[in-house]
Amino acid sequence: MRKPCYEKYEINKGAWSKQEDQKLIDYIQKHGEGCWNSLPHAAGLSRCGKSCRLRWINYLRPDLKRESIREDEEDLIIRLHALLGNRWSLIAGRLPGRTDNEVKNYWNTHIRKKLLKMGSTLDPKKPHHHNDPHLRKGTTATVPLLQPDTSSPISFALSSSDSMSTGAEIHSNKSGLPDLNLDLSL
DNA sequence: AAGAGGTGCAACCGCCCAGGT
DNA sequence: CACCTGGGCGGTTGCACCTCT
Numbered sequence A: 001m002r003k004p005c006y007e008k009y010e011i012n013k014g015a016w017s018k019q020e021d022q023k024l025i026d027y028i029q030k031h032g033e034g035c036w037n038s039l040p041h042a043a044g045l046s047r048c049g050k051s052c053r054l055r056w057i058n059y060l061r062p063d064l065k066r067e068s069i070r071e072d073e074e075d076l077i078i079r080l081h082a083l084l085g086n087r088w089s090l091i092a093g094r095l096p097g098r099t100d101n102e103v104k105n106y107w108n109t110h111i112r113k114k115l116l117k118m119g120s121t122l123d124p125k126k127p128h129h130h131n132d133p134h135l136r137k138g139t140t141a142t143v144p145l146l147q148p149d150t151s152s153p154i155s156f157a158l159s160s161s162d163s164m165s166t167g168a169e170i171h172s173n174k175s176g177l178p179d180l181n182l183d184l185s186l
Numbered sequence B: 001a002a003g004a005g006g007t008g009c010a011a012c013c014g015c016c017c018a019g020g021t
Numbered sequence C: 001c002a003c004c005t006g007g008g009c010g011g012t013t014g015c016a017c018c019t020c021t
Helices: A018-031 A039-043 A049-060 A071-084 A088-093 A100-118
Strands: A140-142 A168-172 A178-182
Touching (some): A018 A039, A071 A100
C-alpha cells in the first residue's frame, strides 16, 4: 500500500492561501502544466502534486467560468448524466469553463434534490450506466459542445426511458472501445 | 442578536489505469 | 510479464457561510 503523499513530505493541507495560489499560477504560467509530482518542489509549494493539480484545474485555470450554472447548462448536465452516469469529467468536458468537481457538486447539491422532489423514477444516485464497462476510462464521447450563447433553455421530459431515447448511439472504435455519438441537438 | 440547522463548495482520499522499467 | 509510479477520476468530508427561529 502506498503512503499518501502528505505522509512522505512536510505537506500543507486544507485551504490554499493567496500566496500559494500565486506561486502556483506563476509557476504554471512560466513552465506550463508539466509533471505534477515535481511541480510543488519546483514551485516552492509545500503541497502534494495532486493537490496542486486539483487547485489549478478546479479553481485557478484562467478559462474557468466563475458564475453559477445556467439553466441550459443544468439541462445538458441532466441529459449527459442520464447517458454517461457519474462520468463527471466527460460531462464537464462538454461544458466549456466548467470542471468535473463543479458539475459533481452541482449535481449532488442542486439537481439530485430537484429530481427527488419531482419524484423521478431515475435513481439520482444510481445512473443507468454507472457500472457499464463500455463507459469506463478510454471511452470517447462525441457530444456537441454547449454553445455559450445558447439562449433557449433545453426542455425534455425526464423519464425512466433508457439512454437511446435521448438519441445516443454507441459505436466501437478501432481499439474496441465504444464511441458515443450523442445527439443532443436542441 | 444569537444560536441551531441547513447548504454549498473546496479539498482530500482512495482506487483505477496507462506507461515505463 | 510483473511491478512501480504518476496522473486522473469519482466519492466523500469538513467547514464557512447563509437562513431560519
